[in-house]
Amino acid sequence: MSPRKPPAPLESASLAYENDTFLNGPDGRIIRILAEYSEPLARFRRERIQDTVVFFGSARFRALDEANADLELLENTGSQQPAPEEEQPAREPEQETSELRRSRAQAAVEMARYYEDARKLSFLLTRWAKDLKSRRSRFVVTSGGGPGIMEAANRGAWEAGGKTIGLNIKLPFEQMPNRYITPALNFEFHYFFMRKYWFAYLAKALVVFPGGFGTLDEMFEILTLSQTQKLAKKITVVLYGSSYWEKVINLDILVDKGAISPRDRDLFQIADTPEDAFEILRDGLTRNHLGPEATAQDSDLPDIAQTRR
Numbered sequence: 001m002s003p004r005k006p007p008a009p010l011e012s013a014s015l016a017y018e019n020d021t022f023l024n025g026p027d028g029r030i031i032r033i034l035a036e037y038s039e040p041l042a043r044f045r046r047e048r049i050q051d052t053v054v055f056f057g058s059a060r061f062r063a064l065d066e067a068n069a070d071l072e073l074l075e076n077t078g079s080q081q082p083a084p085e086e087e088q089p090a091r092e093p094e095q096e097t098s099e100l101r102r103s104r105a106q107a108a109v110e111m112a113r114y115y116e117d118a119r120k121l122s123f124l125l126t127r128w129a130k131d132l133k134s135r136r137s138r139f140v141v142t143s144g145g146g147p148g149i150m151e152a153a154n155r156g157a158w159e160a161g162g163k164t165i166g167l168n169i170k171l172p173f174e175q176m177p178n179r180y181i182t183p184a185l186n187f188e189f190h191y192f193f194m195r196k197y198w199f200a201y202l203a204k205a206l207v208v209f210p211g212g213f214g215t216l217d218e219m220f221e222i223l224t225l226s227q228t229q230k231l232a233k234k235i236t237v238v239l240y241g242s243s244y245w246e247k248v249i250n251l252d253i254l255v256d257k258g259a260i261s262p263r264d265r266d267l268f269q270i271a272d273t274p275e276d277a278f279e280i281l282r283d284g285l286t287r288n289h290l291g292p293e294a295t296a297q298d299s300d301l302p303d304i305a306q307t308r309r
Contacts, residue, residue, distance in 0.1 A: 050136035057149025057209030122156025236284030237268035
């Protein structure tokens with residue numbers, strides 16, 4: 001046998017946590033999932049966030065001119081690109097326009113009102129929560145981080161001088177967090193289920209403004225967790241805008257067919273003004289989470305709800 005030439009000296013192998021091919025591949029998925037738990041937890045601890053109030057609602061509208069309540073319809077939920085012109089709300093002084101644009105114009109007036117109502121409600125809630133005696137931030141307004149109702153919620157909290165959280169999601173199309181989120185509490189998730197985890201496990205109350213598939217998905221998930229007593233906490237749920245929700249959801253049919261219990265309708269309350277919604281939130285949060293036992297708790301960790309065994 002002829003002697004083989006010795007191979008060249010090897011370079012040091014990359015550390016596992018510096019191996020992008022591994023981390024971004026299928027085998028690194030569990031690490032990415034754990035990162036979307038551990039990294040937000042570390043930030044919540046650092047920013048001393050104890051619990052939250054979550055706002056859900058449409059992300060397809062963004063305010064263009066607060067003076068006249070003009071709105072622009074976005075191409076997709078949370079995207080930065082506007083929808084085609086033929087789908088946009090009709091604006092004055094347009095004479096001839098499609099039925100779709102006329103109906104969208106009527107909806108735009110309503111959605112502009114909801115934007116301002118979410119903004120005001122968030123302001124009232126944050127101003128009240130800031131005066132609570134606590135070493136940590138209580139009932140911090142949280143949204144999905146995008147435009148529309150989410151922006152309104154973050155904006156109201158920002159205007160009240162409070163911290164406010166944005167739990168954004170990485171989507172195939174261009175999207176950016178709204179400008180009113182507290183920079184240190186601006187998150188972006190890859191996994192929807194990890195984003196849902198942080199919505200649910202810090203929340204002590206939920207406010208649901210008119211919205212589409214995403215809003216309905218998040219709302220029914222929280223209601224199901226509450227209905228099944230999966231979370232060992234009481235959560236106040238407010239549906240905002242009776243005229244919208246009475247058309248979208250007919251719970252009487254579910255009760256009549258035996259799909260839900262009549263008492264399941266007590267899982268939420270309905271409000272039509274920021275003042276009424278604030279009273280519901282304040283009363284529920286005070287009753288359920290500001291009693292002697294609740295205020296006695298004091299640690300550096302966020303007040304994460306325990307699941308029932």
